[in-house]
Amino acid sequence: MDIPAQIQPLVKGHMEALGELTVEVAAEDLVAACQVLKAQHKFVRLSTVTAVDRFPAEPRFEVVYHLYSIEHNQRLRLKCHVGGEAPEVDSVTGVWQGANWYEREVFDLFGIRFRNHPNLTRIMMPEDWQGHPLRKDYPVNGFK
Amino acid sequence: MSYIQNQFERNIVTTSVDYVFNWARQSSLWPLTFGLACCAIEMIAASTSRFDIARFGAEVFRPSPRQSDLMIVAGTVTLKMAPVLKRIWDQMPEPKWCISMGACSSVGGPFNTYGVLQGVDKIVPVDVYVTGCPPRPENLFYALLKLQEKIDTTPNLVKRPTEVRLEESMLDQFKQQIRIAQIQNPV
Numbered sequence: 001m002d003i004p005a006q007i008q009p010l011v012k013g014h015m016e017a018l019g020e021l022t023v024e025v026a027a028e029d030l031v032a033a034c035q036v037l038k039a040q041h042k043f044v045r046l047s048t049v050t051a052v053d054r055f056p057a058e059p060r061f062e063v064v065y066h067l068y069s070i071e072h073n074q075r076l077r078l079k080c081h082v083g084g085e086a087p088e089v090d091s092v093t094g095v096w097q098g099a100n101w102y103e104r105e106v107f108d109l110f111g112i113r114f115r116n117h118p119n120l121t122r123i124m125m126p127e128d129w130q131g132h133p134l135r136k137d138y139p140v141n142g143f144k
Numbered sequence: 145m146s147y148i149q150n151q152f153e154r155n156i157v158t159t160s161v162d163y164v165f166n167w168a169r170q171s172s173l174w175p176l177t178f179g180l181a182c183c184a185i186e187m188i189a190a191s192t193s194r195f196d197i198a199r200f201g202a203e204v205f206r207p208s209p210r211q212s213d214l215m216i217v218a219g220t221v222t223l224k225m226a227p228v229l230k231r232i233w234d235q236m237p238e239p240k241w242c243i244s245m246g247a248c249s250s251v252g253g254p255f256n257t258y259g260v261l262q263g264v265d266k267i268v269p270v271d272v273y274v275t276g277c278p279p280r281p282e283n284l285f286y287a288l289l290k291l292q293e294k295i296d297t298t299p300n301l302v303k304r305p306t307e308v309r310l311e312e313s314m315l316d317q318f319k320q321q322i323r324i325a326q327i328q329n330p331v
Contacts, residue, residue: 133258
């Protein structure tokens with residue numbers, strides 16, 4: 001699969017491995033790229049939103065979106081880097097409603113905030129929990 | 145006893161309060177339907193015809209804590225589930241007993257992680273611990289027999305002490321650990 005022409009100007013980097021295309025965009029261009037991909041390339045399904053913590057590196061987090069086009073039977077992996085003390089990225093709930101809980105999960109476990117999210121609260125950990133457990137600088141062990 | 149024995153008609157039996165009450169309680173334990181993880185599958189298997197928990201009079205799994213007197217904590221207790229478990233335990237009427245089934249609910253098992261309670265005995269008093277990961281149904285039956293032995297020796301005219309070992313410092317220590325970990329650079 002080739003990189004769709006309409007998002008070509010937004011692409012910062014790309015990689016193809018095992019027939020799967022990974023496209024990286026800047027965090028500011030994320031929603032624009034998603035809108036184009038959904039409207040013009042029929043990526044109507046957002047399979048998942050997740051994140052990767054590359055702790056000592058900066059920018060620290062990669063937010064990963066897996067898209068699927070039912071019409072063309074194609075998959076696309078979309079990435080953007082965020083970092084800093086309070087990592088923030090635009091929410092894609094305006095494009096896919098289903099992103100709501102995925103983004104809550106990423107916020108809960110990685111502490112990445114999503115701008116314009118309708119209800120950015122914890123979804124897995126207890127409401128009064130402190131910290132974000134899947135960060136690399138979070139203690140691995142529990143308490144005895 | 146011997147003084148009043150044979151003083152009445154033949155169909156009167158004299159016995160003690162403790163004996164009758166304990167006999168009734170141990171012979172018809174009503175467990176709560178409360179499965180948390182894979183141990184619950186073994187608990188369900190224990191109630192099937194192959195293993196048949198009804199042989200021990202404990203087959204009436206009740207969906208309501210108000211009607212049950214035995215809580216089998218079958219599985220990993222996460223910190224998010226712990227308040228729910230405590231509340232269900234509090235809703236059960238006295239007398240009540242608790243079996244901690246499997247490694248996870250007894251000591252946390254393999255999950256020494258941020259989200260798992262390290263032993264259900266930190267929030268509810270446990271009568272019998274079952275080893276195994278998960279324990280076989282026979283193992284659960286052994287615990288049930290042990291519990292019946294324990295009930296048999298309980299004095300009833302004295303109230304059963306409910307001892308709860310809740311460590312208040314537990315959560316504070318963990319929060320402090322998180323704070324320290326966020327300041328330092330572990331790499």
